[in-house]
Amino acid sequence: MPKRTDIHSVLIIGAGPIIIGQACEFDYSGTQACKALREEGYRVILINSNPATIMTDPEFADRTYIEPVTPEAVEKIIIREQEEMHRLGATGKLVLLPTLGGQTALNTAMKLHHAGTLERLNVEMIGAKADAIEKGENRQVFKELMLSIGLDVPISGTAHTLDEARAVAERIGRYPLIIRPAYTLGGTGGGIGYNREEFEEIAKRGIDLSPVSEILVEESLLGWKEFEMEVMRDCADNCVIICSIENFDPMGVHTGDSITVAPIQTLTDKEFQIMRDQSFAVIRAVGVETGGSNIQFGVSPETGRMVIIEMNPRVSRSSALASKATGFPIAKIAAKLAVGYLLDELRNDITRKTPASFEPTIDYVVTKIPRFAFEKFPQADPTLTTQMKSVGEAMAIGRTFKESLQKCLRSLEIGRSGLGGDGKAWRIGTDFIGDRDTFPRDLITQKLSVPNAERIFFIRHALRAGFSIEEIYTLSKIDRWFLVQIQELVTFEETLAASVN
């Protein structure tokens, strides 16, 4: 199918300022989209209030509005631009592309949709339709949809008041419980309630912070393995998996705060194929007609039960990572699919031979590690939870997980040159422990069981202090395969140190 000729101008909504949960990855995706659409000859109109972005450079769009990303400002722009198009004698129409500017863009577009503004001004949303966004973003609707196509989801219920939240908690019947506010970014206001008191406090805050006063209360999958799939679909229903990602940290830590690895390392091929099939089923059921989506899965390490956690019907933080991990430009392709192209009609820039419908294959391991800034917020709690707290990330590529992990640790710029053994003392609160000193067992136990920014290093400290893989697994629920890899590094560190004695 050729590109649409009824479109004259495409309005792209940018992500606004850099905040935790929405960083410069949306400049990357937005910049790609601008380039891709102009390449096709469309007039590109952009709104973004963030001057530090490349996409707001005057040459990337035909019309660049550095204005607040609010429904009101977008409405003013649409009216102004439609007048301008009339003046230019344009025959095509103005359409809105809301899936490349993160949650901010999606929320802004949905507000305009709900207010009837888009219909009144006759503006079509491309990339994802309002009902698909609704199905993907509204947790209750999404869950029911998943159950209706025979997929498993965590047991849960929604609540708009504290009383409703209590009723859902009673129905699930056991703590801990996960609280997720609807329509908030990076899980703002969410958390884990280990007891009734904590649950009620977080539930109340979640209801307050959700723009629609709604929270989802969910059975806890703490300790389950977490995976992500990056899927793309075109309007002829072709689907491809761009990248599979495994979270090193088990469920309970926001994926933005988790160490993640691509491709998936610890599933059997059969499990992986089931996950792939389910990903296609999800994107089809939600009805994201064109573009990319990110789907998150949980897998019980005991029973193997696989549940779908959530999906983002848009280009997400993980899409940027998946693009860099595979070389496949998700945002660029998503923009082209949005204007009518099919995956098999688009060429893969890298090979110039294969079409975009070829799934990327990778012969290396990619590791991403988040970067935190707790030293700036000494009064705040540094425990990692379902609410994202990291401010950045590093990625590294190697031929093995071990190589990519060590490269990534030295990319983080936290003064470490790898997993350890670089001679630098470890700062624990206000104390220092020598690089090759043995850590106290109780400190190790605590740092392994409560997710925190230094946990990866504490696996080393634990192994050096004589903890077994089983002990570390019981405390952290980090898959044994990863622990064994780290053990190889620690063992070699000792070999190397012993070689000079």
Place this chain on the structure above:
Amino acid sequence: MNLDLLVRAKTLGFSDRQIAHLTRRTEDEVRAERKRHQLVPSYRLVDTCAAEFEAYTPYYYSTYDRGDDEVTLTQTQKIMILGGGPNRIGQGIEFDYCCVHAAFALKEDGFETIMVNSNPETVSTDYDTSDKLFFEPLTLEDVLHIYEREGCKGAIAQFGGQTPLNLALGLKRNGVNIIGTTPENIEIAEDRKLFAAMLDKLGIPQPPNGLAVNAEEALVASHRLGYPVLVRPSFVLGGRAMQIVYSDSELTHYMRFAVEASPERPVLVDKFLEDATEVDVDCIADVGHFTNVEDGTIVVGGMLEHIEFAGVHSGDAAMVLPPHTLSQGVIETIRGYTHAMAKELRVCGLMNVQYAVKGDTVYVLEVNPRASRTIPFVSKAIGVPLAKLAAKVMAGKTLKELGFTAEIWPSYWAVKESVFPFNKFLGQDIVLSPEMRSTGEVMGLDADLGIAYAKAQMAANSPLPLKGRVFISIADAHKKDLVQLAQSYLDLGFELVATNGTATALEAAGIKVQRTLKVLQGRPNIVDLLKNKEIQLVINTPNGSAPREDEVKIRTTAVMTGTPIMTTISGAKAAALGIAALQKHGYSVKTIQEYF
């Protein structure tokens, strides 16, 4: 050293530094040993197809799983651009923006561009941005390999923030040609003593200051300067552990818990200029290309006046371009100082200067001969891509050749506002300080200053209310501003709410105010009002350095409930200006293509 062990170490991803420490060698010795054995990484392609088809996009990673090097060797002159690594507070997208511009600029000038970065969120790591992308850690070891492997002509270390700058001297020692302002001259700006000597020579004042390597010395210096003083460790970006202290006990506490002072890393003690106005200046210069510095061209790209008074980190402060309160005389002085320092440092590329203005005196706080956080903002505000021009200058062009020789003074206003992550760190006090904590920024553009400010607030997701109730609670030090400020909100149609002390002061001036209780006085109190959304704007300026618990509670509740809050008098005044403008004629939108 045992070659087998060395090979295994590298295959397992051990860095030279780890190997050096574990085998009691130096990093340089390990590198030399490896090179003797020709043990260097090979570079593989990220090609979407596991090498099944030929790949045309040069996107590489290194590995010690050797054999099969996939880099295509080319003969063009190459320049390496060192990126900023992972985003963190104080070093974010602004620096990536500069690196991307460097790549575009040098490509235009016929160079082959080699990008090195480890941050997957960025445009610089898009394979479309540079001619070759190396997705690698920014360490001496990893960067040197690429530089040598590619036979680069030079490297740019001044665009990616502190990360590449920290590498610059080590790289230079190992034969890397760092282009632009020389690392030695950058060092003059960073080394306290050399810097003071330069200012002395040029006759430019800086706030009285001293150095301390321990708590005793810090006390001596502070007594000599008189409190308040600004203390900070040397060599940091983003104001890490920077603090204003008002007394001996605060200073002792700071020296004991906040920093590790040593003779190599002394603590800097500056006289803190209370109520001074800070100004950031970004300029571009090509002086380094000329034997006679007078032949060089220096152009001020932009002057940004801070809205908050001195003491707020420049990465956190709201700013206005062009300056809105400075006299023509002060602006001339700032321009003169900037030119003098750019000449003295033989700047070739960008330079950022921070000034504090008190009365008619202009003090220099800091000089950084490199791309600053404000470069993208200034570039957008004046419509000139400064980073791009600077990269071309660094690679050999003069500003005359590039046709940029005159300052641009816009006829409209550009306001920068910062965005903070306090809603993610509940319980953390939000008062702005010399320690940078913002994650991002927005820009408000308009012909009217009030509207530009109001747009910046909207964009920062803290839109100014047009009616309702303002809670006002002001530190004793700011009480002189209270009546006038309160009156301005009354005139805009707002109702005022205050607790006893402030309310009494307002009533004494004949201003009508509703009383509410302090947190500890009972209920319903101000926190209840906030939670019930009965307050539309909070003006709460901090009382001294140790805020009272109830003040913190008010501020954190405002964050939790999403109520706009102003923690400085100047911010509150600017807000009143913005509200007045919005009430009068609303706002309209305009493209940047129409502004320039």
